[in-house]
Amino acid sequence: MSDIASRGYANPDVLVSTEWVAAHLDDPAVRIIESNEDQLLYPSGHLPGAVQVDWAVDLNDQLRRDYLRRDGFEALMARIGVTRETVCVFYGDRNNWWATYAYWVFQLFGHDNARVMDGGRQKWEQEGRPLVREVPSYAATAYGAPERDDAPVRAFRDDVLAHLEAGGQLVDVRSPQEYSGERLHMPDFPNEGALRGGHIPGARNIPWARAADPADGTFRDAAELRDIYLNEQGLSPDADTIAYCRIGERSSHTWFVLTHLLGFANVRNYDGSWTEWGNLVNVPIEK
Amino acid sequence: MSAAPPPALAELLEEMAFLDRAERIEYLIEYADRFVSVPERIAARPYPEERRVKRCESQAYVWAEDAGPDAQRYHFAVENPQGISAKSFCAILDETVSGAPLAQVAAIPGDAVFAIYGRELSMGKGEGLLGILEAVQGFAREAAARGR
CATH class of the missing domain: 3.40.250.10 (Rhodanese-like domain)
Incomplete structure (x- = not known):
């Protein structure tokens, strides 16, 4: 790369x-x-x-x-x-x-x-660079953090509903099988389960790992990323965007790509994701 | 016929119940360090697709060879160098399940994976490890059905 x-x-x-x-x-x-x-x-x-x-x-x-x-x-x-x-x-x-x-x-x-x-x-x-097992310790710091501010980068279910009703741009970064509802979750894995399968209506399915080169794990260059997100999937960098997956971890990868690598104006990660949406009563689902 | 899981595995599960998270991780890394890939007499690269565990993202492969009238020895390969949980689990199965009566192997409950790795295991990892266990159990059931 x-x-x-x-x-x-x-x-x-x-x-x-x-x-x-x-x-x-x-x-x-x-x-x-x-x-x-x-x-x-x-x-x-x-x-x-x-x-x-x-x-x-x-x-x-x-x-x-x-x-x-x-x-x-x-x-x-x-x-x-x-x-x-x-x-x-x-x-x-x-x-x-x-x-x-x-x-x-x-x-x-x-x-x-x-x-x-x-x-x-x-x-x-x-690259054969060194790895060690020794766990370092550092002198404790005094870190003054501000109150957590979710609004700029995080979406909650009500934000998603409002976004959906306004026809906002949604990206579902799960596998095609999860997106279609064909695969819900493992039977023995109640922590990440959902009662309903499918996706939030209108969401584009762009599995998160497409943004990386499997050969070395690096991010694809901007031209390749634009090909995927803009040209192939028709996303607009100027439109407000919400990304989601199952628990919000894979979609934080896409949030990073859209925000920092492609410069989308306003991207939020819906960490409730399918484990919340697929269990909510009376929200729209598409299959 | 119902059976209990292999005693060596049951013992390991009991032992793990007393470990805190850091101790459990240390213990599992020791297993991963002992992982031995499938010997050449059983299989050589490129490994056949039909031996690959479909749901495991660490590119794990499983083989079984007959070991006595009612037992098998299980062999594994993990091709992803970062697949350390998969390696530790394969080493555990090799040390505690290989050689056990087929009915005991078939009786291992899926939640053994969580008993070993903890509830905070991600779903992807859980799915891969369960896939490895199911591949081993598939061999055991098939051998039992053949009347071995």
Whole structure:
């Protein structure tokens, strides 16, 4: 894949290369943060000096279905030794799927000093770069976070209903089988289940991973992304957009692509996603 | 005929119930470190499509070979280098399920996956690991039906 700067992204500064990260492993102004789907990966080996932010344990409220609040976020930042000035660089498995999710949650608290390492773990490993098992510890910081501000990047079900009624642009980033309603969820997996299958009416189906090159996990360049999202699927960068999946993790990847790489004006992630919509009483569904 | 799961697996599940999350992860990584890919005498790359676990995103493959009148030895390959949960699960099945009577293998409940990996397992991962278990059980049921 070519240099990030030459790929035509709207906001190329949100991405850093593996080379850049390798040169900043010891930089005290930078914190490298690993976020994975597979909970065994970080403890089995991670970038030297990297801390882990775990989606299930660190980012979610442990009681209600919501993200952590200001005090929780401040405690998390203190634990990983981050100040508001620290540049947080996220990376992870599966084309940076969970890394972009963590990045998105950080935006709820306005931590825009944030980057994603292009290619994530896959590219780092393919390049034979070092992984260590030693878990670093950093001096606790005092991080003063603002109250969580959901409105700019997060949509709730009522927002989605209003958006739907206004004919707004929707992107369903799940697999075609989930979109069609052919596949609901695993019988043994009640946590992510839904009573009804299908999709929100009018949503375009653009599976999230199309934005990444499977060969090395890097993001496709802007021309390729425009081909998929604009030319093939007819999305307009100027229209308000809501992306969703099953629990909001895959759609945070698409949120990142549309917002930062293609420069869409207003994209929100509906993290309630199909596990909420597919269980709601009396909302429209299309199959 | 109803049967209990293989005693070695039941023992492991009991043991895991006492571990906290960090201990469980350490334990599973030890299994992943012990993972041995399918020997060449059973299969060589490129592995046949019909041995691939359809629902597993870590490109896992499963084989069975006869091991005595009522048992099989299971072999695995995990082609995704980041498929560490898949590797740990394959190593667990190899160590606790290979060689067990076929009816015991067929009797392993699907929620064993959650007992081992915890409820915070993502659905994608859960689906892949269940797919591996079901592939093993498919071999056991097929062998039992053949009257072995």
